[in-house]
Amino acid sequence: MSLRLRLLLMIGISLSLLWGGVAVWMLRDLENEMRRTLDQRLAMSARMVAGLVSQNPAAWDTRSGTAGVSTLTVPATAKGLACQVSSLRGEVFARTPGAAPAAIATTTPGFAEREIDGERWRSFTVEAHGLRITTADRLAERNTLLRDVMVAAIVPFVVALIGSLMMLWIGVRSGLVPLERLRQALARRAPDALTPIPDAPMPRELQPLVDTLNQLLERMRMTISRERRFTSDAAHELRTPLTALKTHLQVARITHGKDAETALDYAEEGASRLQHTLQQLLTLAQVEGPFSWDATQRTDADEVARLAMRDAAPGTPERIELVSGGPQVELALPQALAVTALRNLLDNALRHAPAEHPVSLEIQSTQDTVCFRVCDSGPGLSADELTRVTQRFWRRDTGRGSGLGLAIVVAITERCGGSLALAQRPTGGLEAKLTLPRAKRGDPNFD
Structure with missing residues (x-):
């Protein structure tokens, strides 16, 4: 998995979870607030009708002999909202057109819910001046309103989340440009180029990486230089004893007696010197090169x-x-x-x-x-x-x-x-x- 994809996944998932949690929290509060507002609308409507009744109590006097007859016509309100004015004995004086009598036929003050003909209603009842005023609305209409409000609230969140993810992708891509330039600079270097990477302007987070690479290049340069020096020293130092050894062996081949023995002695001495030099060179290369030892070893x-x-x-x-x-x-x-x-x-x-x-x-x-x-x-x-x-x-x-x-x-x-x-x-x-x-x-x- 690339670094860019890993950053996008980590930050994108974190951002989505954060935005999603905030959205759920906000929508839940919005739903509760909407339900409280609609309940307050029912209560305010009932109290408003009660206030109107208090202004002309004679029109609603149950002793006038007109009980049971609707003397006032209450105009239809918003769809799904119903209102009824009745006496405490249950005599209906006025009702909005299209209202289901069973939905608003309640005798208990306050809020109530019931299901009428497959539809659920929520009502509020208040008693004042010998009258019972009840307002009710369909929960289906409430749910439709809540759904419309939720959609109107969710769409900006979704758009903002998508926009944030797009900006995140652009930001991660542009933020990794210095790293890509560093990769290209290393890819263009020759295999034997061990010079330090130039200290060009770069993000502060990449500076330790460049410093570490420069230290590595310096160690590689020293190692290669040490190997080249070892090769040069070995070639220079071994040339003379090898030549002398070859010469003594040739003398021993073309002579006899004491001279041949002397040449062989010199050849043996040259071989010993050559062996000693080789051993010293190998020891020096081993000491200067990378090696490790057992930390628990005792040395008296x-x-x-x-x-x-x-x-x-x-x-x-x-x-x-x-x-x-x-x-x-x-x-x-x-x-x-x-x-x-x-x-x-x-x-x-x-x-x-x-x-x-x-x-x-x-x-x-x-x-x-x-x-x-x-x-x-x-x-x-x-x-x-x-x-x-x-x-x-x-x-x-x-x-x-x-x-x-x-x-x-x-x-x-x-x-x-x-x-x-x-x-x-x-x-x-x-x-x-x-x-x-x-x-x-x-x-x-x-x-």
């Missing part, structure tokens, strides 16, 4: 340090010194991300530190965060290098590795609400502080 800081040390120095665990004497704390992020970030820091420190000097790993916790402090005794970095070290594929001229380790750490901290701080140590070497959010009491991750 000491366990993260142990796993990161095992992955960074599988054959030489003595090169890393762990300093952790505080209570057990838990991290508010997945274990895999925390281990990946800390492992890259340890791997970077082990690569640049002398083999005879160990790398220090210290765990410090506060009320809201957990800090992993990694210190090495390597050559360190200059101020200019500290500003560029977290860039993708940045390496020193003589450096090895993929150049993605610290970039992955920065991506993880940005995604999980942490931070990475690098500083030159006064005694030489580099100090890296990886700060990650700590699970708080009351969270699903914390007991």
Whole structure:
């Protein structure tokens, strides 16, 4: 069901019910008021005749010897209305022409109803000056009058309702024109057009929709840009090791003995480097892309340090010194991300530190965060290098590795609400502080 039809149905039905309820209410009050008015007409007619009689009581004196003889002729009134003047003993002095005697032959003052020859009559009787004056009219004539009045009252309501529905249709159609223009503008856009929708004048109700669409387009632009950058980085970074690997394999094929073994060793080293680079690229793409994790997963800081040390120095665990004497704390992020970030820091420190000097790993916790402090005794970095070290594929001229380790750490901290701080140590070497959010009491991750 379209939005236009839904609005028309909802508002149209509500408007029809409202107008119908008001019409029924008004017509019911009108019917009651008409019946009261007609009854008042009967009563006023009877009292008016009584007033006329009081002006000449001698003409209606029952002792004049003319009782039972109609000495006055009362002219016919409106159709269906009858009047009779009689004595208290039932002697009729005057009656309107065509009046049914049974319809007005009543002895009880006030209103009364009766059915005569299949027709219902309503009468009113008043007694004054020794006379009984009765007026009556046919209920069929009343009903005809009421029906005519009802029709005259209903027709304007029906016309107004139809006119209101037509104006409603026109108003809904014109009100949805900005939405239709927005649809047409989106339909005319090219598939790769991710620029924001222009802030043209539009209704206030549509502005949140346009803002949301612009935010969606911006996120799509960033996602596509990230994918393009990943493709470009992968193509650029993998070209060199693939070329070197192919060259070493060709050398191993055309040589023998020691030279072939050396070429194969270089090829194996290039394959390992290629595998490491691919793994780092995939990790970076996963961290920067959309992903979700189980909110109930528990991540112990000491366990993260142990796993990161095992992955960074599988054959030489003595090169890393762990300093952790505080209570057990838990991290508010997945274990895999925390281990990946800390492992890259340890791997970077082990690569640049002398083999005879160990790398220090210290765990410090506060009320809201957990800090992993990694210190090495390597050559360190200059101020200019500290500003560029977290860039993708940045390496020193003589450096090895993929150049993605610290970039992955920065991506993880940005995604999980942490931070990475690098500083030159006064005694030489580099100090890296990886700060990650700590699970708080009351969270699903914390007991």
